[in-house]
Amino acid sequence: MGKNIFSLYRVxxxxxxxxxxxxxxxxxxxNMGGGAMDKITTDPGQTPExxxxxxxxxxxxxxxxxxxxxxxxxxxxxxxxxxxxAFKTMKIKDTNPISGNIFIVINTTIENLDEKIPYIVNETxxxxxxxxxxxxxxYGRLSNPFYWGSIPPKSSKTGEMVFGVKxxxxxxxxxxxxxxxxxxxxxxxGSLPLGTYDQSPxxxxxxxxSASAQTLNVTIHSAQKTTKIQDTxxxxxxxxxxxxxxxxxxxxxxPFVANENTIxxxxxxxMxxxxxxxxxxxxxxxxIPPKSSKTGEIVFGVKxxxxxxxxxxLDEKKQVLLSKPIGTLSxxxxxxxxxxxxxxxxxxxxxxxxxxxxPEKVTEYADARFTFTYHDGCISYPPEEFFRVQEGDCKDxxxxxxxxxxxxxxxxxxxxxxxxxxxxxxxxxxxLFKENDGSMYYVTTPVVSMMRAVTSIDDLLKKxxxxxxxxxxxxxxxxxxxxxxxCVL
Numbered sequence: 001m002g003k004n005i006f007s008l009y010r011v012x013x014x015x016x017x018x019x020x021x022x023x024x025x026x027x028x029x030x031n032m033g034g035g036a037m038d039k040i041t042t043d044p045g046q047t048p049e050x051x052x053x054x055x056x057x058x059x060x061x062x063x064x065x066x067x068x069x070x071x072x073x074x075x076x077x078x079x080x081x082x083x084x085x086a087f088k089t090m091k092i093k094d095t096n097p098i099s100g101n102i103f104i105v106i107n108t109t110i111e112n113l114d115e116k117i118p119y120i121v122n123e124t125x126x127x128x129x130x131x132x133x134x135x136x137x138x139y140g141r142l143s144n145p146f147y148w149g150s151i152p153p154k155s156s157k158t159g160e161m162v163f164g165v166k167x168x169x170x171x172x173x174x175x176x177x178x179x180x181x182x183x184x185x186x187x188x189x190g191s192l193p194l195g196t197y198d199q200s201p202x203x204x205x206x207x208x209x210s211a212s213a214q215t216l217n218v219t220i221h222s223a224q225k226t227t228k229i230q231d232t233x234x235x236x237x238x239x240x241x242x243x244x245x246x247x248x249x250x251x252x253x254x255p256f257v258a259n260e261n262t263i264x265x266x267x268x269x270x271m272x273x274x275x276x277x278x279x280x281x282x283x284x285x286x287x288i289p290p291k292s293s294k295t296g297e298i299v300f301g302v303k304x305x306x307x308x309x310x311x312x313x314l315d316e317k318k319q320v321l322l323s324k325p326i327g328t329l330s331x332x333x334x335x336x337x338x339x340x341x342x343x344x345x346x347x348x349x350x351x352x353x354x355x356x357x358x359p360e361k362v363t364e365y366a367d368a369r370f371t372f373t374y375h376d377g378c379i380s381y382p383p384e385e386f387f388r389v390q391e392g393d394c395k396d397x398x399x400x401x402x403x404x405x406x407x408x409x410x411x412x413x414x415x416x417x418x419x420x421x422x423x424x425x426x427x428x429x430x431x432l433f434k435e436n437d438g439s440m441y442y443v444t445t446p447v448v449s450m451m452r453a454v455t456s457i458d459d460l461l462k463k464x465x466x467x468x469x470x471x472x473x474x475x476x477x478x479x480x481x482x483x484x485x486x487c488v489l
Contacts, residue, residue, distance in 0.1 A: 079119050079151075079176055080111040081187050082217055084158075084250055086172075087195035093141045097164050104128060104163040104172065105197055106189075108146065111156035111219065115345055118150040120179055121157070127175045131165030138162050154345040156219065216256060216313050216322045217248040221295075223309075225331040230278045234301050241265060241300040241309065242279065242334055243326075248293040257316060258294065259285040264312045268302030275299045280338070333449055335364040344368055349384050353404055359433065359441070362404045363449040366397055372445060378416070378427070378487035394445045395429040395486040401443060402431050403482035410434065415442070415460060416486040417476035419468065428468075429486045432460060 084107040090096065097103050106128075112119040119125075139145040139162065146159030165172075172189040221244040227233065234240050243265075249256040256262070260270045276282040276299065283296025302309075311324040338344065343355045343365060356362040373391040380386070380395035383403040398414045405412040411434040418427050430444040432454075441451040442460050444467075454460045461473045477488050 078112065078114045078117070079185055080113055081174065081176065081185060082109045082111075082219075083174070083187065083189065084108065084217060086189055086192050088192050089195055089197045092138060092162065092197045095138055095141055100167055101131065101164050102167045102169075103197075104131070104165055104192065105142075105195075106161045106163070106174065107144070107159070108161060108174075109156055109158040109217065109219075110146075110151060110176070112151040112153055114153050116153055116347060118152050120150050121146070122148040124181070125177045125179065126161065127177070128163045128165060129172045130169030131163050153347070215249065215251040215254070217250055218311065218313065218322060218324045219246045219248070220311070220324065220326065221245060223326055223329055224334075225329045226334045227331065229275060229299065229334050232275060232278055237304055238268070238301050239304045239331070240271070240275075240334070241268070241302050241329065242297055243300070243311065244281070244295075244297045245283070245311075246293050246295040247283075247288060247313070249288040249290055251290045253290055255287040255289050256313075256321075257287050258283070261318075262314045262316065263298065264314065265300045265302060266309045267306030268300050271299045271301050279334075333364070333367055333447060335368055335449070338364050338368070349387050352387065353383075353407060356404050357408050359405060359410065359435070359443075359451060360449070362401055363443055363451065366401060367447060367449045370397065370400075372397075378485070380429075380484045380486055382484055383482065397445055397448055398429040398431045398486065399482060399484055401448065402433070405431070405433050406481035410436075412481040414479035414481065414483060414486060415457060415476060416479055416488050417461065417464070418474045418488050419465075419470050419472070420474055421468070421470050425474070427488060428464070430460070430464070432457070 086104065086106045089103045089105055092103055092105070110119070110121060139147060142160045142162065144159050146157065146161045149157075151157045170191055172192055174187040174189060175183055176185040176187075178184050223241065223243045226240045226242060229240055229242070247256070247258060263270055276284060279297045279299060281296045283294060283298050286294075288294045307328060309326040309329060311326055312320060313322045313324075314320055338361060343352055343361070346352050346355070352365075356365055369390060370386070371391040372393060374393045378395065380399040381389065381392050383400045386392050386396045386400045395416070398416075402412045402414050413432045414429060415432050416427070416429045418425060420426075428444070430442050431448075432440065432442045434440050440454050440456075442454055442463075443449070443451055444464070452463060454463060457476075457478070461476065465472060475488060479486055
């Protein structure tokens with residue numbers, strides 16, 4: 001009896017060990033020999049590298065560093081501020097400051113750079129040297145008041161702020177705080193000229209010339225380096241820089257002429273019209289009338305060795321009108337299908353899914369939005385959870401991509417397989433779908449926007465063998481679109 005119990009106990013131990021071993025070998029490109037993950041390369045036939053599970057895929061725009069706020073002391077601030085004009089005045093229409101004080105009128109744009117959290121603007125989050133914001137009563141006397149309230153994520157707000165400060169104050173700094181009172185950005189203004197504010201509602205402020213010297217404002221929505229725009233490559237030793245921007249002409253009477261002579265960047269210059277025909281939303285050359293703006297993408301060709309970028313706008317006499325520091329930029333694929341859809345910044349899962357209605361859009365979205373991060377096991381995140389956490393591995397990408405494609409009527413499957421390389425076993429998961437004309441494609445990490453044409457599942461497996469540098473696939477399984485269970489039996 002004791003011997004039988006001992007034998008049973010030994011069987012249970014062995015069985016448990018086998019289960020644990022199976023689970024440890026069922027994730028995305030994991031290594032049976034020690035937990036290292038296989039980083040699949042972008043070129044067919046290239047030998048995969050081995051890297052730790054904390055690594056992220058190349059080309060992911062989620063790893064792009066935040067653009068520094070214009071002329072600020074804190075590049076990592078969740079907000080950016082642009083001061084269009086600033087001056088001191090002794091009177092705003094029929095209102096005078098209290099004795100010993102003076103008004104400061106600042107026309108400013110505050111941009112909320114955060115993708116999820118609104119920024120609250122009120123008398124506790126905005127401050128200036130020597131005083132503080134004036135009450136709402138005074139704001140009613142302004143032409144374009146910047147009223148208190150929230151600025152939604154990835155949005156901006158422009159208007160005039162009024163401060164009451166001690167008349168003896170000589171140097172000014174504007175400070176923005178969070179709702180806990182912590183300073184998140186400071187904007188030095190220096191000394192300010194004395195001007196007048198005496199116009200009817202809706203007209204422009206009468207400011208001194210030195211206060212309105214900035215005639216342009218530039219808002220950068222996105223910026224990246226890329227080695228290819230559709231079928232076009234840069235010259236050897238160069239790289240493309242694509243900047244999606246809004247140029248605002250603040251002048252009262254003079255148009256701004258945007259062309260290859262008035263817009264410049266560190267390490268290079270704008271590209272020809274031929275390139276512009278290949279971008280989704282080109283900012284074509286032409287005039288921007290007074291008090292108007294123009295939004296679109298500008299493509300620059302720059303030296304590949306350039307690390308720090310500054311955008312410069314000049315007048316037709318080559319005088320600098322505005323310099324916009326951009327800092328470092330990451331390299332990733334250009335995403336023409338998404339254009340200015342707003343899908344990358346949208347936070348509603350249902351609306352994003354509805355908007356990703358083509359294979360090009362959903363794959364480009366996945367490249368730009370998600371970060372590759374390995375996690376154990378063969379169970380992927382449900383699509384909505386992956387959308388929320390924004391990071392995962394090949395099985396999470398495949399579940400999300402197949403779910404969205406199937407939602408829009410594409411015949412879609414998940415293909416999960418195991419293979420051996422250097423006596424170690426790995427796993428991988430890809431997405432297979434058919435276009436409306438019957439043509440078949442599959443996508444795989446790390447660059448899921450690279451759609452590979454195939455004729456069958458066997459053809460897919462052969463192409464993966466070539467891409468991974470392996471002789472054969474050990475075994476595979478077909479999983480329904482959107483499934484979270486990608487285990488290979």
